[in-house]
Amino acid sequence: MSDTLYTTAPSADGIDGHIPLQKELDAFAYLDRLGIAYEWTAHEPLMTMEDCLAVDERLGFSICKNLFLCNQQKTVFYLLLMPADKPFKTKYLSKELGIARLSFGDEAKLSELLNLTPGSVSALGLIFDPEHKVRLLIDRALLASPHFGAHPCINTATVAISTDDLLNKFLPATGHVPTYVDLIPPEE
Numbered sequence: 001m002s003d004t005l006y007t008t009a010p011s012a013d014g015i016d017g018h019i020p021l022q023k024e025l026d027a028f029a030y031l032d033r034l035g036i037a038y039e040w041t042a043h044e045p046l047m048t049m050e051d052c053l054a055v056d057e058r059l060g061f062s063i064c065k066n067l068f069l070c071n072q073q074k075t076v077f078y079l080l081l082m083p084a085d086k087p088f089k090t091k092y093l094s095k096e097l098g099i100a101r102l103s104f105g106d107e108a109k110l111s112e113l114l115n116l117t118p119g120s121v122s123a124l125g126l127i128f129d130p131e132h133k134v135r136l137l138i139d140r141a142l143l144a145s146p147h148f149g150a151h152p153c154i155n156t157a158t159v160a161i162s163t164d165d166l167l168n169k170f171l172p173a174t175g176h177v178p179t180y181v182d183l184i185p186p187e188e
Contacts, residue, residue: 003058005039010157018042018156023115027124027152031161034169040152040159047119047155049084055149055158056084063149063158064142066121068105068114068134069093077105077113081123082139082183092184093137115153122150123166124159126174136171138178143167 009028010020020028031038039059046052049065056062062084069078069090082088090102110116113133114125126136142148142163149160161170171178 003041005041005058007037007039010042016042020152020157021154023128023153024157027127027159030124030127030173031159031170034165034173036161036165036169038159038161040157042157045119045155046151046158052084052158059147059149059158059160061145061147061149061160063160066123066150068110068116068121069102070105070109071099072101072103074105074109077109077134078102078137079114079121079123079126079134080137080139080181081142083141086139086141086183088183093181096181096183097137097179117155120151120153120155122153123148123170124150124153126171126176128153129174129176132175134176136176136178137181139183140180141183143180 009032010018012025014020041058043055052063065082065084067080069080094102107118113129115128116125145163147160148163148166149158152159
């Protein structure tokens, strides 16, 4: 893993051994079209929040936890963005949304709706959801951070943008209107 932070998109030929997938190039091109400044870094695949700690240190802030969820009938899908250090219990979010039971969405639906794979769940995948089949949920605690970090649709890179750009440029461009939630830590 390199310590380099880049401020321009990778080329299709790659950079420092990192060869981007087309969906990653699409995510960077989307940010560029919107005039959103970013820094990004390449790294080994990150599958857990613990794996992200070294990237957090390099970026200078914690990237958020991104969860792909669905209702019990698997007919309504959600992308939840929440602080990395906040534990997640489905019953608290289900109660806040007035839904009987939430569970994790399956890999096939994740790929179909957001063009993502497990370990790469990211708000940037919303560029692949023009019909708004995925509802965006954001824990209000994330709004306190001036920075937002996520994978550019693949878990071998992480991109950092301003939270303001996420909320006021990126999301309006995708047409996804977030529902803000207040996730209660399990100890409360």
